[in-house]
Amino acid sequence: MNLPLKTETEQAIAAAWHLDSARASLARWLEVRRKEQWDEIPVSMPLLIKLFGASWYFTRYLFFRGQKGAELVDHALEENFSSDRFIARLAPAVQEPDPEQGFERLRLLKNELMLQILLVHLEGRLDQEQTERRLTMLADVALEMALRISGLHEATGCRLAVLGMGRMAGYEMTFGSDLDLIFLFEAEMDEIVAATSRKVRLLLRHLAAASSAGLLYEVDMRLRPHGTAGALLTSNRAFLEYHREEKEIWERQMMTRCRCVYDERHLGQDTLTQVQSYIYADYDAEYLRREIAAMRQRVLNEKGSPRNKLDIKRGKGGIMDIDFLTHYLQLKHGAEVVGLRTCSTRQALRVLAEARLLTSDVVGTLLQAYAFLKSVESCVRLFDMKPISTIPADHRENAAPAMATGFGRDTEAFMENYLATTRTVRGEFEIIFAEP
Numbered sequence: 001m002n003l004p005l006k007t008e009t010e011q012a013i014a015a016a017w018h019l020d021s022a023r024a025s026l027a028r029w030l031e032v033r034r035k036e037q038w039d040e041i042p043v044s045m046p047l048l049i050k051l052f053g054a055s056w057y058f059t060r061y062l063f064f065r066g067q068k069g070a071e072l073v074d075h076a077l078e079e080n081f082s083s084d085r086f087i088a089r090l091a092p093a094v095q096e097p098d099p100e101q102g103f104e105r106l107r108l109l110k111n112e113l114m115l116q117i118l119l120v121h122l123e124g125r126l127d128q129e130q131t132e133r134r135l136t137m138l139a140d141v142a143l144e145m146a147l148r149i150s151g152l153h154e155a156t157g158c159r160l161a162v163l164g165m166g167r168m169a170g171y172e173m174t175f176g177s178d179l180d181l182i183f184l185f186e187a188e189m190d191e192i193v194a195a196t197s198r199k200v201r202l203l204l205r206h207l208a209a210a211s212s213a214g215l216l217y218e219v220d221m222r223l224r225p226h227g228t229a230g231a232l233l234t235s236n237r238a239f240l241e242y243h244r245e246e247k248e249i250w251e252r253q254m255m256t257r258c259r260c261v262y263d264e265r266h267l268g269q270d271t272l273t274q275v276q277s278y279i280y281a282d283y284d285a286e287y288l289r290r291e292i293a294a295m296r297q298r299v300l301n302e303k304g305s306p307r308n309k310l311d312i313k314r315g316k317g318g319i320m321d322i323d324f325l326t327h328y329l330q331l332k333h334g335a336e337v338v339g340l341r342t343c344s345t346r347q348a349l350r351v352l353a354e355a356r357l358l359t360s361d362v363v364g365t366l367l368q369a370y371a372f373l374k375s376v377e378s379c380v381r382l383f384d385m386k387p388i389s390t391i392p393a394d395h396r397e398n399a400a401p402a403m404a405t406g407f408g409r410d411t412e413a414f415m416e417n418y419l420a421t422t423r424t425v426r427g428e429f430e431i432i433f434a435e436p
Contacts, residue, residue: 008045008046009026009045009046009049011046012045012046012049012050013026013049013053015050015053015403016049016050016052016053016054016403017053017054017379017399017400017403017404018053018054018056018383018399018400019053019399021052021053021056021059022049022052022053025052025059026048026049026052028063029048029052029063032063032066036066036067038066038067038070041067041070041071041074042070042071042073042074043074044073044074047073047076047119047122047123048062048070048073050119050122050123051073051115051118051119051122054118054122054379054382054383054400054404055118055175055382055383055384055385056383056384057214057382057383057384057385058111058114058115058118060214061111061115061213061214062115064212064213065112069115072112072115072116073119075116076115076116076119076120077119077120077123077125079113079116079120081113081116081117081120081134081137081138082137083137083140083141086113086137086138086141086142087141087145089109089112089113090106090109090110090113090141090142090145091145092105092109093105093106093109093145093149094145094148094149096149099149099150099151099202099206102149103146103149103206103209103216104211104213106142106145106146106149106216107211107213107214107215107216108213108214110138110142110214110216111213111214113138114135114138114175117131117134117135117138118175118382127371128371128374128375128378129346129371131174131378132167132171132172132173132174132374133171135173135174135175135177136167136168136170136171136172136173137171139164139168139173139177139179139217140164140168140261142216142217143162143179143207143217143261143262144261144262146203146206146207146216147160147162147203147262149206150199150200150202150203150206151199152196152199152200152203153264157187157188157189157192158185158186158187158192158193158196159185159186159187159264159265159267160183160184160185160196160262160264160267161183161184161185161236161260161262161263161264161267161268161269161271162181162182162183162184162260162261162262162263162268163181163182163183163184163258163259163260163261163268163272164179164180164181164258164259164260164261165180165181165182165223165254165257165258166180166223166257167180167257168180168181168259168261169257169258169259169343170257170259170342170343170344170345170346170347171343171344172344172345172346172374174374174377174378174381175378175381175382175385176378176381176382176385176386176387176388177217177381177387178217178218178219178220178387179207179217179218179219179220180220180221180222180223181219181220181221181261182221182223182224182225182234182239182258183200183224183232183233183234184233184234184235184236184239184267184268184271185233185234185235185236185267186235186236186237186267187235193233196233197231197232197233200232200233201232204219204221207219214385215385218387223254225238225239225242236267236270236271239271239275240271240274240275243255243275243278243279244278247278248291249283249287249288249291249292249295249331250291250292250295252278252279252281252331253292253295253324253327253331255275255279256279256327256330256331256334256341256343257343258272258275258343259272259343260272276341279331279334279341280330280331280334280335280340280341281335282335283331283332285332286436288328288331288332289328289332289433289435292324292327292328292331292433293433295324296320296321296324296429296433299314299320300314300315300316304316304318304320306390308392308393308394309390309391309392309393310390310391310392310393310418310422311389311390312373312376312377312380312389312390312391313377313389314389315422316422316426317421317422317423317424317425317426317429318373318422318425319370319373319374319377319389321425321426321428321429322345322349322366322369322370322373322425322429323345324429325366325428325429325432325433326345326348326349326352328432328433329348329352329357329358329432330342330348333355333357337351337355337357339351339354339355340352340355345370346367346370349363349366349367349370350363350367362428365424365428366425366428369421369422369424369425372405372417372418372421373421373422373425375401375404375405376391376401376404376405376418377389378404379400379401379404379405380400380401383400391418395411395412395414395415396411397411398411398414398415399411401414402414405417
């Protein structure tokens with residue numbers, strides 16, 4: 001007997017990452033649409049259902065926007081995600097007469113764009129690397145607009161630069177990524193520094209503030225010199241002096257992921273150019289190997305094995321294994337191979353293959369693993385835009401990441417692939433860090 005074919009809507013619900021969320025949100029949407037007499041919007045109901053099943057954060061945002069939100073869904077696939085387009089879309093926030101209103105408008109507009117990036121990603125038109133690049137470009141532009149709203153772009157008597165660290169530096173931000181920032185300045189008068197510092201504090205408060213329009217970004221300032229004990233603003237001279245001194249290897253690792261994301265009259269870029277000679281130096285190879293391997297083991301021991309969970313980032317064979325082996329080879333060979341002085345893990349791996357420091361097969365394996373693990377991480381963060389990096393150890397609880405990575409409802413096959421991937425990554429890590 002031939003069973004009736006499912007409708008397009010039923011097929012979309014069946015393919016939703018979170019079934020219950022998709023069903024409940026669709027029922028509510030249809031009811032609101034009927035009461036508000038919105039007609040048949042959005043036109044692409046399957047895309048709407050994909051969104052409902054992927055992200056509760058953006059489901060809430062869509063209901064907040066109402067009819068305008070439905071239009072964003074329909075226009076998402078036509079959007080041009082370029083820096084110039086991001087600037088044009090976010091510029092109205094800077095034109096608001098009151099900073100409070102400006103930041104609220106910026107939250108609204110930034111989440112419009114992030115929603116549309118997500119929709120195109122869910123349609124499979126942007127792969128993981130392309131999606132991360134666009135999310136980072138959006139963060140760069142949103143931060144610049146926030147600096148303008150807070151008046152930091154026109155601070156009299158003070159040059160300002162902002163350094164992006166970690167994922168932001170490498171154009172590898174996922175949904176839910178925070179901003180790791182360092183603020184550099186050049187000013188002669190203490191009064192100017194104090195005034196600039198007050199504006200930065202206000203900026204950070206607005207960036208992390210949540211409203212009905214969502215939030216901009218959580219901000220992490222712990223990577224600045226001297227960490228949380230250090231000043232909020234760092235002078236370019238102090239920054240150079242700090243890195244000129246002999247540092248622990250983990251601090252050199254950290255600086256392989258540092259990019260100037262806002263620069264007033266070349267302050268940031270000039271500073272980083274000088275710092276690079278301290279980062280990509282002539283290291284004792286054995287000391288470098290031991291130190292990076294020991295730090296990775298410390299992270300693994302302290303944070304890599306949560307109870308009844310698998311840590312995608314810090315666990316054995318996780319994202320951090322790929323990052324650390326890349327850091328190691330960048331620091332080991334970066335003085336001679338200029339192409340390794342990149343902030344991107346993916347790009348560094350590609351250069352390692354080009355320079356024949358790793359085989360193309362090994363690099364291909366690591367890039368494939370990196371894309372898979374970052375896709376899993378992105379999926380689990382996306383639901384509520386939280387920086388989560390774990391999945392349940394029980395495969396039956398992993399329907400969403402299984403769907404997101406092409407395994408359908410076969411959570412057992414997903415888990416087999418996840419464990420095989422982490423074993424492979426760990427194997428390559430151990431080969432690279434093996435004692436000579």
